[in-house]
Structure formats: structure tokens, C-alpha cells
Amino acid sequence: MSAESNVRTLTIDGEEISARADQTILEAAREHKLAIPTLCHLDGLSEVGACRMCLVEVKGARRLLPACVTRVEEGMEVTTHNPKIDRYRTMILELFFAERNHICSICVANGNCELQSLALTLGMTHVEIPYQYPQLPVDASHPRFTVDHNRCVLCTRCVRVCSEIEGANTWGVMGRGAQSLVITDLKEPWGESETCTSCGKCVQVCPTGALFEKDRAGSKVRKQPDFLPYLRIMREGEQ
Amino acid sequence: MPRTIVIDPVTRLEGHGKITLQLDEAGIVQDATFHVTQLRGFEKFCEGRPFYEMPNITARICGICPVSHLVASSKACDAILAVRIPAVAADLRRVMNLAQLVQSHALSFFYLSSPDLLLGMDAPAEERSILHVAHTHPSIGADGVALRQFGQRIIELLAGKRIHPGWTVPGGVNEPLSAEKRDTILGMIPAAKAAIVRTLEWFRGCVEKFSAEIEVFANFPTLFMGLVDEHGLPEYYDGSLRIIDSEGNVIAGELNPAHYAEFIGEAVEPYTYMKFPYYKPLGYPGGTYRVGPLARLNLAERCDTPLADEAWRAFRAMSPRPLLSSFHYHYARLIEMLHAAEKIESLVANQAILDKHVRATALVNSLEGVGVAEAPRGTLIHHYKVDENGLITWANLVIATGHNNAAMNRGILQTARHYVQGENIAEGMLNRVEAVVRTFDPCLSCSTHALGRMPLAIELCAPDGSLIREVRRN
Amino acid sequence: MPLYAERPPLPSEDKRWRIVNGTMRKHGYSRNALIETLHTVQSSFGYLDEPAIKFVVRSLRVPLSQAYGVVTFYHFFSLKPPGKHTCTVCTGTACYIKGAQKLVAEAEKRLHIRTGETTPDGEVSLATVRCVGDCGRAPVVLFDGELSAQMEAPRLAAQLERWTTQ
């Protein structure tokens, strides 16, 4: 196949760009510094398309499409922001905030939280949707880390990094619907997990304060998820 | 005709409370009660949370003195980690606690009480506000604003923000102090000291006008309690608890604050959610004590900074024994502000304050921790129990306003008996009832450990319980 | 013991484990036989307990978290032992329109338990199911798996009475 056929030309928000045929709309947009909000996406992990923040309008498509999994196509016309999309995103964010107990003021991730930044970026000033106040536990049994389900957005980054990068598969999701919960092994306390290697990758990729290191507790926790693409590349180099 | 007066809300206080005055047939005050009707909630909803969140959670009890809670809570968490925190971290927390003391005292003195002091207890209600003071006494108003800013600015420099800073953490503080910020703080000290000295001079000049109030504003013997260092000098961050009686005798010298439960009991009255702590060996109400600025200056040997020491000597010279009228809380507040400004200066001037090692890390090493510090209003105790993972299983907070509760109740009765008589109740009479509460600078949101703003009110009721009159401002 | 070193021995002499093992063998101990195997455990033992799940995941080399995720995802699997008898009320649409909720309420009242629970003496479990497909004769209740259609509250109560007074 010639290099030529590998290139696609499309427009994103009116700007004409070219991208590799195997790129997603999100990758193409970010390469051109065009902002599309994301939450469950993380460079270096597989895509699940679960948070719906990256929904974009593609001319001719019946529905909004998640930019993280939709591949670019020749002549595609993508709109990443318009009043309708912005309204949907804000409402989805409100659903996140109302779903669990995201009390930023006492959260370890306050100031360094991806959910919080999304709210700021999208101008979500208040939540009109009624708060659910679920009674969720905190598991601090691990010697180094804590999981606070009240702050979990079920993005499954922890599940994916544990399976795809570390290979331990300690994290999983149990239950369904609003009862879904991330778990370690057979929902045993994290500290008693037979499989956890205590590598801490899950903590670094968690977008909120749901997973954090105990000795960084208090405040000003800054996550460092940038190691993932590096790990992937290094691993491929070995083979 | 017998009746009850209820003042509700009592204004210019932190929080919401209600005062009920019970009058007999002759219109003489028979009883006075101070109700705090909100639920004491924080201890309950902390349960299940990781202990290291406690500083940030408990700081939300109050928007005025979050730093006091941060400090006491962090100390309780240090005890759970069972670590000795770096000396510089302790000094940085000290600086923040003192800055907090200045801004809180400034709020109490200038914003809440100065209208009474400057304009008189009988001034029209609508004029008794800081805004009016700024108009009639611009320089005093300006000093008040400046001193509050001084305290808040230091907190901001240390912790990044003024209100609810997350800088104080278990094991120390989050970030060291930069030389640049240190210099900024040092640069602010002279103006602050000057403003306090000016205010002190003015207050000394006018204090005589209030001899009648001094006589009946909670003017009775009680014990006094506060932290002191090993030399008996005032200590706001560490040290041991000292209790003196109304004659000035030290009846308990070096009490370990961590063992507070051994010597402090908490009585309960049915009409309020606020508890009544007392010194156990003397029982309740005999063991009633007061804490806060007046207590601290009564029980200290002296102040350890030059200007404050001088002011302290003049203050204590007013009486051979401890000063017993709560009206003197105002005076004591000004001296403490001066002391705090000087103390901040000496702490920050020390080169060691720039040390980079500001936090000790550890896991849970003790299942229980007590942290005690002096808040602007008095001794603040945080006491936590955790499970082996560090999740809170039980928490108890004994707040400054709580310690003063019994004395406050008695003070209201004393003042009301003196000023409230007969059929015609002047507005100024009721204002004095509120003013006596204000001398203690109670923080009702703290003392009930509830979230949110709660105004205080005064109601006046007939003996059958029917409401005759209600004083409800704002 | 290494986590997944080799196929674990049968947890006990109980013959039912052979049936479980048989299902796994039939599928060549393939990971994707997880649900099929769990079905066999559930039908053999009536529920899935931790030792059973661990036996299955070690045999099939499925991550623990994944197995627990599967068990808790599907309504059909139960982590608690069922009662001696099971009363299952169908709450499909046709049954709903024909008043299935009244049957649920009746059963809860009679048994003094909520749906999804078992009486403290372990006699009767109360459950609901989303449509068993006998909508033509709604409302439907399953007594120990036996379908009874066009159910009425008194008949339901009578059956529960027979169970609880045995």
C-alpha cells in the first residue's frame, strides 16, 4: 500500500487536517491541538468509550460518535463543540457529580482532578440533578494505597492498566448498573489481595481521588500517568 | 407579669443560637438559658473516613478558624502516625496558628464588638455595625481591616489560600517556606504591630466608660484553663494544660493534654446540643472554667515578647488576682494579637524556618490520637480512634466555645438580671445580653460541629411558654 | 501455594465437583467456559461460594476479579445458598400489568422478608424474575421452579403457608 493511501483528509471544526488512516478522531484532533474533552481515555490504554465526554458530531452520522474509538475517514466533517454537544457534556458531568460523593474540598485530588478540571473547562458551575449520596466504603487495607469508592467514576482505567500493562488483573468491575464497583480479586480487602503487585500504576492513572497513595494523603496529590506510552514502546522494543 | 424573653438570633456571633430569658411576675429575670439547637454532626459523619482526611474535613466546621482545626487535627493525626514531625514543620504550623489568631481576634474585636465599644451599647441597632464604624471612626475601621488582612495574608503565603488551606497535613506540612515569602511576611510585621499598639492605646482610654458592664459581664469566680510551655509562658501550639482558680493559684500544673478525658468531664443539659465541660475533680458546675484570651493571660507567668509583655503587665496590674470579668476578653484579645505578631516575627526571622524537610511519613502506628492546640477562642481538642487501616471509628471534638459554655450561661443570667427589668425593655438592654455572649466570641458552628451558617436569636416568652417578643435581626 | 501453577485438585470428595470438572474438561479448560462452568456449579450446588469460584478460576486460569465480576453481573448466579423452597414471582411487563406487584407484596408480607432474601429458618427464598415467557397467562409465579399461572394472592399465600408450616 502506498503512503498516499494511508492519509485521510478531514475537517474538524472547519479546520482542514490530514491524519493517518488508522488514527481516531481524537488522536487526529489532539495532534492538531484541537481540544476534545475525555475522561476514560488515557494514552497507552485500550479504549472503552464509556465516559461519553468525547462525543462529537460527524456530518451524515445518525448519532453522536465517540471520538476516542471512531476512525478518521476521507472527507469526514467533524464538529467537536456546538451548543448541543456542550449541553450534553455538561449534563453528563452533572450525572457524574450527582452519582457519588465527590466532595472536592476534602478530596486528596482537589486541584489535580480530571473530573474537576472538566467541570471547570466546560463551565459546569452547579449541579441541578439531585445528588444520590450513596453509602460507599473506603478500603484502606493496602499498606500503601487507598481506594475511596465515593470518588470513583468507573472509568476502569485502573482495571485496564492492571490487566494491559501490569498483567496482574487484580482490578475488576463487579455488579452492574448503578451498583457497579471496582474490586480487587474476589472483592476482598485490597490489602489481602493475592494478585496485587503493589506497583501503584492504578493509582497513577486514576483521574480522580478514588485511588491514592497514603503517604501523599492530605492534599496536593499529582498523578503521573505519562509512563504508559513509554512502557508500551519499551516493551515492544524487547520483542 | 411573669414572662420569658427569648433573644433569637443573637447577632454578631459566629453561628446560630438562641437566648431565653425567664421573667417572674415582677419582671425580674429568674433564669437565662443559651440554646444551641443544631445537631452535633461532624463526629458522626467522619466515621469510616481515612484519618488523614480529618484535618481537611474538620476545617470545614468553621470558615473563621479553619486553621485551628487544621492544627489540632493534624496533631491528632501525628499521634496516630506516632511520629515526631520536623521542627520546622511545627514552627510553620505555629506561624499559621498565630496568624489565624490575629485575623480571628481582629474579626471579633473590630467587626463584631467595636460597634458596641465605639458607639455605645445603647446606640440604635441599625448603626451598630462595622460599616458604620468605618464611617464614624475611619482609622479604627481601617486598622481592623488591615489586621484581618495581615493574618489572612500570612496564611495564604504559607498555605496557598486563605480559607480551608490543605497545607497542614499529618506528619508536618506540605511545602516548605520560600525565602521570598518569608521576606514578605517580615515586611508586614511593623505595620501590624503599629496598628495593634494604636488600638490598645485607644481601648485603654475608653475602657473606663464600661465600668458598669465590666461589673456584670460574667464577672464571677471560675477556674481558667489554657496551654503553657515549661516556663509557664503562653503556648498556642504545644505544651501542657494549666488550670488556675479565681485566686490565681495553680491547681493543676502540667496536665498532659492527651489525657484530657481524665480531668475534663462533659455535662449535658436538655435545652441545648452544646455540652458543658468541667474540671472533673471539682465536679459540675463547681469545676466550671473559662478558656481563651482572658484565661490564657490570667494563667501565664508573663508574655515572652517585649511589647506584649509590657501590655500584659499593665493589664494584670488592674487586679491583684486574675481578672474575672469576661468584658476583659476584649482587652486580652488585643494583647494576644500583639504577642502573636511579635512571635511570628521571631519565628520567621530564624533561618531554620526555611528548612526543606517539612514532613515525616509513616503508617498507622497508634489506633488513637489526641491533638490539642489553642484556638483564638480557647483550647481545642481533637481526639480520634481508628481501625488498623486508619479509618476513623470514633471521633470527639472538644471546642473552645464548649469549654466556656457554662460560664457563658451564667454570664447571660448575671447581665440580664442587671439590665432587663420590668415591663419596658429597651433595645440596649437586650443588646447587652447579646454583648456578654460576644465577649466570649463564641463560635456556635464550631461548638455544634454542624455545617453552614446559623444565626442566633433572642426570644421573650410568657411563663406559659407563649412568645411575647422576638428579637431577630438580619 | 502458587496461584495458578497447575490445575487444582477437586475441593472435596463431593461427586458434584466431578460434574463441574466435566463441564470444564468438555470445553478443554478454556477461559471462555467460565459462564458455562458457573452454570454447572450453580445448578449442582444451588449457589456459588468462594471456594467454588476459586476452584473454577484456578482450573480455567481466569483472573479472580474477572470471575467475581461475571458472577455479580448476571442475575442468575447467587452467592448465597437458597432456601429449601423458592418462590419466584415473574415481574415481566404482562405480569406487571396484571398485578404482579401485589403478589410480591403478599409474599413479602407472608414471609416477613424482602425480595432477594431467605427466611431466617432457611425454609423459603423469595425472588423475582424478568419474564419466564408465559405472559399469555400472567401473572406467573414459580414455586420451586414449577410454573403456576394466573396467580392470585390467596393462592400464593396458601402455597407459602404449606411450606412454612411443614
Added chain:
Amino acid sequence: MNVEELQQIAAQAQEERDKFDYEVNVCMGTSCLSQHSDRIRDAIAKEAESCGKKCHVRRTGCMGPCAAGPMVLVEPAGTQYGHVREGDAKDIVSALGGDPVARLDPRLGSYFEGQHFVVLENVGHIDPEKVDEYVARGGYEALLKVLTEMTPAQVIEQISKSGLRGRGGGGYPTGLKWDTVAKVKGAQKYVICNGDEGDPGAFMDRSVLESDPQRVIEGMAIAAYAIGATKGYVYVRAEYPLAVQRLTVALREARRRGFLGNAICETTFSFDIDIRLGAGAFVCGEETALIASIEGKRGTPRPRPPYPAVSGLWGDPTLINNVETFANVPPIIRHGGEWFSSMGTARSKGTKVFALTGKIQRTGLVEVPMGMTLRQIIFGIGGGVPDGRKFKAVQTGGPSGGCLPEEHLDLSISYDALISAGSMMGSGGMIVMDDTSCMVSVARFFMEFCMTESCGKCVPCRAGTVQMYNLLTKICKGEATRRDLDQLTELCEVVGATSLCGLGQTAPNPVLSTLRYFRHEYLAHIDEKRCPAGVCECSPAVEVHA
């Protein structure tokens, strides 16, 4: 196996039949069986034997009118009996050849008027566990035909020509779907039959699997040939034990006769089918969730594309159709695509099986040509609303569908007409409601269903359904304001537009359709704190629906 052999099997089966003077067919579908129709069969057989009558007593699948069960059909007279008990065996046997037993008249009225059997053509006439009886009625002719006379492309052409659309709900053209999978390159391809009939109130697929499982197997085999698959799965709900049992037997029988396995009908074509049990998750009706479930994982959907046609089971090209779709395939091949497309409307061809339930005189399974009106089905076949009550609405499409009011009764049934009216075809549940049903609480019922069935992966569905359910509860309780109604409407829009899979995308439909046609009922709850149907807690009536 070749044509001659197939004909031989059919002839043998016919010979068997000819030995008898009479056939007594006893319905042993789930519904009749639960009323012990097996004992009725035994009683009749015993009775016939003792009387010396040459009578073959046969077990069959569901005959349709479930409410009149247990059903018995006597051939060759074609007499139907309803509500049969064991004790009726004597009378039934002695009436053979004479006048029917009057007291056992099922009183079906016009139940069968206008019905047209394609999918259900064998129902009531064959024993579902005997492959030869299926063959005797033309079974496997179509498979033999495609294997010996047609290319895969020709098969797909016939399916395309027939205009058959997916019977699972979406109505995607079946020929197009087959064509897509056929064109994808792949060494291994799969055919999956979706028997996860999740819509509560629908039981068409259960009936077909119980009554005529060979038809589905044949349809799958034809599809496998057309797309080049060698392996198939039938994913059945575990809640349908009888269907699973019949299907298990049917697969064994089909293998025994050589319709499944290696070198089918002496050709190079090999194909076999396994059963996979569902475990109680509605969302597994969604293609990608179903695939995850077959792979032994949590049944959570994933974003499409890639579609299963390209990347399905274990990443291989996979064709998924539902039970009824596959059941339509053999007759289409036998009679040709044009024959099928002569039935139905312009864009919805053939017949559709419906499960007629709720507040209706004659409930049961019906098969009608597309284009019939709702009124014909509900009032003609179904006999209308019983107990002198008034028709209020008919719900189609399950939790993804909607409620249509009286003014839509003359709507001709087709995929597109139902969608434009605010509902959808769905898999074929048709639930009739009378004036004792509160439309707000019906909407709440469906929302509760979607809430508990949401897989929890994407937030609009996971959290949005909870919020909508709470708002509907608030309305039912008479505690809601107009603002709540606005919020509900907005949530409907957002959840519908942004959810990952069909479950969330269509979850608002029952709310939207009831808001469209029964807005006054919502407003009565909100403004007057009153439930017009007297169902909800806010009303003075004591009846409470949770």
C-alpha cells in the same frame, strides 16, 4: 444425505402416520406443560389403547392461544379443545370420528382469522424432539437445496430479495447483514442465534425454540453456508429450561441425521452448533454484549464500529440474527425470495409473530402478515379488552418501545410506521392496557427495568436511568413539580443521544411516548396530585404499585 434419502425419511414418516386413523396433538409448550399436559397426553394414549382406536398421540409445541390451554388438536378433523384436563381423555377418545366434545370448545372466536403461518407453520403438527417429523413437513429441503444447487451468493440474493428484516427489534435488512459478513475475509467465521429474548412480555422465540427447533437450526446452517462459517452458537436464556432441553435434543437429532457436523449432506460443508446459556442480563440482547457473554465475560457492550460482521466473536467475523429471523430462512429458500416479499408492506415484508398479552380477552402467540392494523390484532384476533373496561394503550417493543393510544389503533404494523408513531417493533411483545393502568407508573416500570438492567459501563445510562426513575417515582407520588418534568424531558434527550448502546439509547422511549400521548396523566399527578387511573400512591385509591 441426498435428495432421495431426504425424501425417503419424509416418506417413512408419512408411512408411520398413515398407520393411524387419528392424530391427537397435545400442546406441551411451557404454558400448557405447566398445567400437566404431559399427563393429559399419557391419559389419552392409555385411553386410545384400551379402546383399540388407531390413534397417534403426539407431543407438540405451543399452538398459540395460551390462555385457553392446555390445548389439544385432533386431526384429521382439525378439532381444537381447550382447558383440557386428564379426566377429559375418555371423552376425547370416544369422540374421535364423531362429533367433537362440546364442553371442551376453547371458544377461540376469531383468534385464527387473519393469521398467516410462516414461522409457526409446523406448530401443533410436529413433535419438536423428532427431526423426522420436521423433515416430513419439508424440513431440510432448503438446506439440501442451497448445498447442492446454490452458491453462497445466490443464497444471499434470495434473502435480500425476500426483504426479510431482523426480527430482533432493529429491523436491519438480513440480506445486507449476510452480505457484509460474507464479504469480510476471515479464516474463521461464526453464526450466532440470539435467543436471549429479553423483552419482558415477549415469548415468541421461546415458543419457536420449544416447538420447532429444527427450523432454527436449518436457518443457521443455511446462513453459515452463505457467509462461510463453520461454527454456530445459540444463546438462550437460562429462564427457558424447556427451550434449552428441546434445543439440546434437536441438535443431537440433527447431528444424528447428518444435518450438522462434518461434510453435511455429502458436501464439503461442515457446520456445528453449541448452546450457550444466558444468565439473566437483558443487555446481552445487544450484539456486542452477547458476544462478550459467549466469551465468558461480563455482558457489557462495546462501541461499534467495528461491527461484529468485521470483528465479532473472538475478533472473527460474526453473523448474529435472532431466532425468528433464522426461522424465516428455510421457507424463503424453499419458496423463493419473491414469495416472501409478496407478503407484508412495501418496506416490511413477510409475517411477524407477536406475543399478545395484558388486558385482552384472548392472549397468546399470533403470526400475522406485516401491514395488519393494531385494531385487527387487538380487537379481531385478541377479542378486545375484557371485563367491560376501556382500551387505553398498547405497548410494543418492550423497554425500548412505547405506548400507543387509541387514535393509533388503525396503524398498519411495520417497522417504520411504529417508529414514526414513537414506538418500535421490538421482538414482538404486544401488551394491551386498559383504563386501570396508569401510564406514568407504566413508564416508571420500564425505567426501573432499564435501571436494573443497565450494565453500568457508560454514565448516561448508568446514572441517567437512576435519575429518571427517581423523577418518575416523584411524579407518581404526587411530589413533583413542572420543573421536575422539564428535567425528566431533558434527561430523556441526553440519555437517548449519548448512551453507548441500544439499551440506554432507547431507555427514554417509554417515557417519551407516554409523555407524547398521555401528557395529561403526568400533569394530573403534578398539578392536581392525583392519579387518574387510581394506581399511584398520590391518589386516594389504596392500590399501590411499586
